Amino acid sequence: MKQSTLSEVKSAVTPRATLLVIGVVALQLLFVVSYVGALHEPKLRDVAFGVVAPQASVEQTMQRLDELPGSPLDPRALPDEETARRQIGNRDIDGALVVRPDGTTDTLLVASGGGRTLSLALDSLTGDVLEAQGRTARMVDVAPASPRDFNGLSSFYLVVGLCVGAYLCASILAISAGARPANPARAATRLGTMVLVALAGGLGGAVIVGPVLGALPGSVWALWGMGALLIFAVGAATLAFQGLFGVIGIGLAILLIVIAGNPSAGGAFPAPMLPPFWEAIGPALPPGAGTWAARSISYFHGNAMASSLLVLSAWAVAGVVITMLAAVLRQRRAADAGSSAAEAGATEPPA
Known part of the structure; x- marks a missing residue:
């Protein structure tokens, strides 16, 4: 009787089936590791970011952005707003800050079509930086996502x-x-x-x-x-x-x-x-x-x-x-x- 039961078990769960089940469990755990590891704590890292500012303040603005904790931005100076819009449209950069020296409200250029969460994160980050200087930013979406997207x-x-x-x-x-x-x-x-x-x-x-x-x-x-x-x-x-x-x-x-x-x-x-x-x-x-x-x-x-x-x-x-x-x-x-x-x-x- 015991021998018969053992034979049934062996025929029901073959060595090959055992290896495949072990492989599936491994994939299951890798799935958890990969998804949770990638998505549990999103942070900005070295985002390609343009800066348009007067010559007298562009270096200071870039340095301030470059020295943010965690290095969230990779700022680069751009000559004008048109260039910033073109580079965003070409997907060379993910956003740009256009400093308006004649007022206290600057312009933040983003592209939510490339990911709305990134646009919102850039808005929040630059807002905090500008707030410390007594300035604000108006967000302009140059490549907006569809309202149905x-x-x-x-x-x-x-x-x-x-x-x-x-x-x-x-x-x-x-x-x-x-x-x-x-x-x-x-x-x-x-x-x-x-x-x-x-x-x-x-x-x-x-x-x-x-x-x-x-x-x-x-x-x-x-x-x-x-x-x-x-x-x-x-x-x-x-x-x-x-x-x-x-x-x-x-x-x-x-x-x-x-x-x-x-x-x-x-x-x-x-x-x-x-x-x-x-x-x-x-x-x-x-x-x-x-x-x-x-x-x-x-x-x-x-x-x-x-x-x-x-x-x-x-x-x-x-x-x-x-x-x-x-x-x-x-x-x-x-x-x-x-x-x-x-x-x-x-x-x-x-x-």
Whole structure:
């Protein structure tokens, strides 16, 4: 009886299942560490910040801002307000203070389309600095978020939805007939299917956030292209992980895209408000690159998108190359194993 019960337990929880469960628990804890670690205490750090002031006071103003505790700002002198507005529109800086020497009310230029929380944090910080000098600031939003885009989060939610769909579709394609691609033809077919998924998902996402909900004011065509590239990049990367590591590859895709990528994407808190580690990895991962590109399309006339599109393209190309190489190597190993077995059988003496 005891032997029978032990056998039932062993058959119900196999060693492979045990390892997978341990892996899931590890991912669960990493999820908590990553999200709480990135988002529990947002602080401004080295925010690119312009200063427009008379020559006599610009150095003093910059020094005062540069010496704030915790180094929240990285101030740089600009010649005039027009330059400050242009650099904000180009996403070279996140805000600017225009000192008005003929009065006591200065102008704070911000861009809530790049993240409303960052704009509010800059307003609060500069307000405290100016208050100590008996001055105030009037906030002017030069790239305002849409009234239907609460806190500028719609770009992030769009990207998260597209990423989730991408790695789920890729996972289904890979595990429906085995966790590893059996041959290059099957791998190429899965990649081709991801192209169709990317085109359909990218168009659907762009239409939903644009014409249907009116959440993002950017070009539907541009959002479609960005979304399709994002979906394919994540899907191809997921197929690559699965081609190399089997079902464990799904966990690795979740680790990079969801656990590391989402909290570092600059969604809830833009990059300058994240801890250094998450701020550093965010732009190199698909959610961060996608969020930046979606905001650029929606609020900054498509400016400063080149690096983000290069990141997504790199993920897509690497995913395709690794997926196909894994399939080719697997096929060669299978062929070599078959040849070895045939040779062994041919050399055995007859019974």
